[in-house]
Amino acid sequence: xxxxxxxxxxxxxxxxxxxxxxxxxxxxxxxxxxxxxxxxxxxxxxxxxxxxxxxxxxxxxxxxxxxxxxxxxxxxxxxxxxxxxxxxxxxxxxxxxxxxxxxxxxxxxxxxxx
Amino acid sequence: xxxxxxxxxxxxxxxxxxxxxxxxxxxxxxxxxxxxxxxxxxxxxxxxxxxxxxxxxxxxxxxxxxxxxxxxxxxxxxxxxxxxxxxxxxxxxxxxxxxxxxxxxxxxxxxxxxx
Numbered sequence: 244x245x246x247x248x249x250x251x252x253x254x255x256x257x258x259x260x261x262x263x264x265x266x267x268x269x270x271x272x273x274x275x276x277x278x279x280x281x282x283x284x285x286x287x288x289x290x291x292x293x294x295x296x297x298x299x300x301x302x303x304x305x306x307x308x309x310x311x312x313x314x315x316x317x318x319x320x321x322x323x324x325x326x327x328x329x330x331x332x333x334x335x336x337x338x339x340x341x342x343x344x345x346x347x348x349x350x351x352x353x354x355x356x357x
Numbered sequence: 358x359x360x361x362x363x364x365x366x367x368x369x370x371x372x373x374x375x376x377x378x379x380x381x382x383x384x385x386x387x388x389x390x391x392x393x394x395x396x397x398x399x400x401x402x403x404x405x406x407x408x409x410x411x412x413x414x415x416x417x418x419x420x421x422x423x424x425x426x427x428x429x430x431x432x433x434x435x436x437x438x439x440x441x442x443x444x445x446x447x448x449x450x451x452x453x454x455x456x457x458x459x460x461x462x463x464x465x466x467x468x469x470x471x472x
Binding site: 274276283284285286287288291293299301302333335336337339345346348349350351 | 358361363391399400401402403406446448452455456457458459460461462463464465
């Protein structure tokens with residue numbers, strides 16, 4: 244299993260540009276999450292999904308959109324990039340019904356908006 | 358929503374000594390408390406977790422304790438080694454794994470092991 248795969252690893256955007264951060268998992272996990280991590284801070288939840296076709300807002304959803312058309316994929320969309328969205332973005336997944344299933348993180352996408 | 362406070366923000370200990378990191382949470386419905394280790398430039402990795410029906414859990418040099426009444430939980434690392442140097446995050450949620458509505462993380466503790 245590849246686990247959770249995120250692309251790209253790095254990206255520089257100009258203010259106002261848009262992009263999609265890709266996330267895919269091959270563990271058949273039902274739950275998927277997007278977190279952002281600012282320097283010196285913990286991770287903050289942007290959006291999450293409990294299964295295909297279902298998404299919910301987390302703590303910091305403004306400026307982002309998500310979709311979950313399949314169990315495997317959970318892309319994060321930035322429509323109008325702003326400097327405040329400069330951060331490291333982590334996608335993660337887990338299988339909630341399995342009491343011993345931990346949260347699996349991808350390797351992250353480092354995004355800079357200038 | 359849930360709020361998790363973590364202290365200290367930086368902890369420097371001599372190699373071989375013990376390290377303790379403390380967290381408090383606000384939502385009494387939270388029942389799952391994982392700890393993650395993050396090395397520079399890497400993704401967070403789960404090192405130990407505890408559920409609300411357990412007061413303490415140990416895994417070799419690492420232990421976690423939970424006081425539900427006081428809503429606080431702590432990470433204990435004994436016989437610290439250079440490879441323990443990293444940022445450690447506590448988190449809280451309802452449900453296991455990633456949580457029914459996500460994990461709420463503390464701001465992290467930078468643990469420095471002095472040779």
